Amino acid sequence: LAKTTQPISMDSYEGQEVNITCSHNNIATNDYITWYQQFPSQGPRFIIQGYKTKVTNEVASLFIPADRKSSTLSLPRVSLSDTAVYYCLAPRGSASKIIFGSGTRLSIRP
Amino acid sequence: DVKVTQSSRYLVKRTGEKVFLECVQDMDHENMFWYRQDPGLGLRLIYFSYDVKMKEKGDIPEGYSVSREKKERFSLILESASTNQTSMYLCASSYISGNEQFFGPGTRLTVL
Numbered sequence A: 001l002a003k004t005t006q007p008i009s010m011d012s013y014e015g016q017e018v019n020i021t022c023s024h025n026n027i028a029t030n031d032y033i034t035w036y037q038q039f040p041s042q043g044p045r046f047i048i049q050g051y052k053t054k055v056t057n058e059v060a061s062l063f064i065p066a067d068r069k070s071s072t073l074s075l076p077r078v079s080l081s082d083t084a085v086y087y088c089l090a091p092r093g094s095a096s097k098i099i100f101g102s103g104t105r106l107s108i109r110p
Numbered sequence B: 001d002v003k004v005t006q007s008s009r010y011l012v013k014r015t016g017e018k019v020f021l022e023c024v025q026d027m028d029h030e031n032m033f034w035y036r037q038d039p040g041l042g043l044r045l046i047y048f049s050y051d052v053k054m055k056e057k058g059d060i061p062e063g064y065s066v067s068r069e070k071k072e073r074f075s076l077i078l079e080s081a082s083t084n085q086t087s088m089y090l091c092a093s094s095y096i097s098g099n100e101q102f103f104g105p106g107t108r109l110t111v112l
Helices: none
Strands: A009-013 A018-023 A033-038 A045-050 A053-056 A061-064 A070-075 A084-089 A104-109 B004-006 B010-013 B019-025 B031-038 B042-051 B054-057 B065-070 B073-078 B087-094 B107-111
Touching (some): A009 A018, A018 A104, A033 A061, A033 A070, A045 A053, A045 A070, B004 B087, B010 B019, B019 B031, B019 B087, B042 B065, B042 B073, B054 B065
Parallel strands (some): A009 A104, B010 B107
Antiparallel strands (some): A053 A061, A061 A070, B004 B019, B019 B073, B031 B042
16 A cells, blocks of 8 residues: 655744655555645645646645655745644555545644 | 535444434535544545445445445445444545545544
């Protein structure tokens, strides 16, 4: 099964850039890398998805090196409201092989 | 806006009871999912459905069954609830496999 590894927790301060790295050594050739954000008492919310190089949207950037064995979610100038759990997914083929894992608990301080 | 709704936010049941958790999506999505979320374990996939009457087991299907009679509705069934099924249950849907999943608000089930 595809498994991702990411830090259990991270701390940062308002206004800083935060980078969360995820490793996915067994990613399949046709798999995309997807990141979700989850606030307490809510379901996860899609943030960004990419296949290779760099993807940017209004919320975050996603950097994927050529070997695609890892990816980095970059949150520019974080605020207190970015405090959440962030999940990296790299499923292998069928949707039934999706594994969310435990995610990274990001805490932002004033 | 895509909307995924779950029948209850909180549910308390007794051991041995049959429990139905309902999920409805309004975006004509092909795929629907049931997860459970426990502290320290993240989200774990219970069952997945890619079409009406079609289903596939996820990582932890034991003790659960599912039903998808209509495209917009996906039900999770606990045939005989046990205390170790106390958890947060999350339903999600997506248009195609591997695509963005939209989650419901979750149902916090307590089995006494």
